[in-house]
Amino acid sequence: MSITPSPEDYAITEVETADRVRSLALVDKALDRILSVQRPIVLGHIRRLRARHPEASPAVLISLLEKHYLTTVMAGGAGVGATAAIPGVGTAAALAISSAETIGFIEATALYGHAVAEVHGLVLADRERAHALILALMLGDEGASLLRQVTGQVAGGTIRNVFWGEVITKSMPKNLVNPAVDQLRKLFLKQLAKKGTASVIGKVIPYGVGAVIGGTGNRLLGGRIVKNSRRTFGPAPLYFPFELAEVAPKVPAKVRRAERKALRAEQKMLRSQPADHQIETRSSGDR
Secondary structure, eight states: OOOOOOGGGGOOOHHHHHHHHHHHHHHHHHHHHHHOOOHHHHHHHHHHHHHHSTTOOHHHHHHHHHHHHHHHHHHHHHHHHHHHTSTTOOHHHHHHHHHHHHHHHHHHHHHHHHHHHHHTTOOOOSHHHHHHHHHHHHHTHHHHHHHHHHHHHHHTSOOOSOOHHHIIIIISOHHHHHHHHHHHHHHHHHHHHHHTTTTHHHHTOTTTTHHHHHHHHHHHHHHHHHHHHHHHHOSOOSSOOHHHHSOOOOOOHHHHHHHHHHHHHHHHHHHTSOGGGSOOOOOGGGO
């Protein structure tokens, strides 16, 4: 027999609200760092997928990037929900855990967004442009509306029928990038404070259903970001850019597992580095 929890079971108290504010402050403090991904990590991620699927076209590879991203964020959401269902883990503790999951969600989104941009031949060597792109992906229509206003000021009117990925990485004047990032950041944190990653309340519902709600909630939110990405970048290119044209030999499963472990270690290390070192320009090590 299923048990339906009452609102009192997962009501947010004043203490828990204060805990959520502290969690949001942690996310805010870490945002610059987690939005940035070193380019060699992104290229390595793409090349590993290409090695496993050497016949994949750019369109198919982007679909594989989408699948990998959705699997990652869904696992993160389910993990928080399952933790919240453990006896002795209160709502406040679960909300604190959720802030770490939120950071993981943003990291996964940043890696995904950077990777899709690279497949489209868009190099995110500028940290602020990279931040603007990832924030716009997460904000969806609201982010696009804000960018439309900013770019419309330059063009003397509203810009329509444009792919924002190319505008942000190539067309937007440098003097407008920082103000756009500031506005996108404020809007993102406002939405995060109001909604959480997917459904913070859902992740702290007792009776063991939190894992289902947490994973499904992140899956739905990740799906929206994938749709935003398709609108942001437009149709997949017919050919890979030069740096991704060569397909590396297929590597054994044992080596792939070691590479995934190394990727996780690199991402963990990046969280502890200053934000100024997170974006590297094109170098011989990229190729």
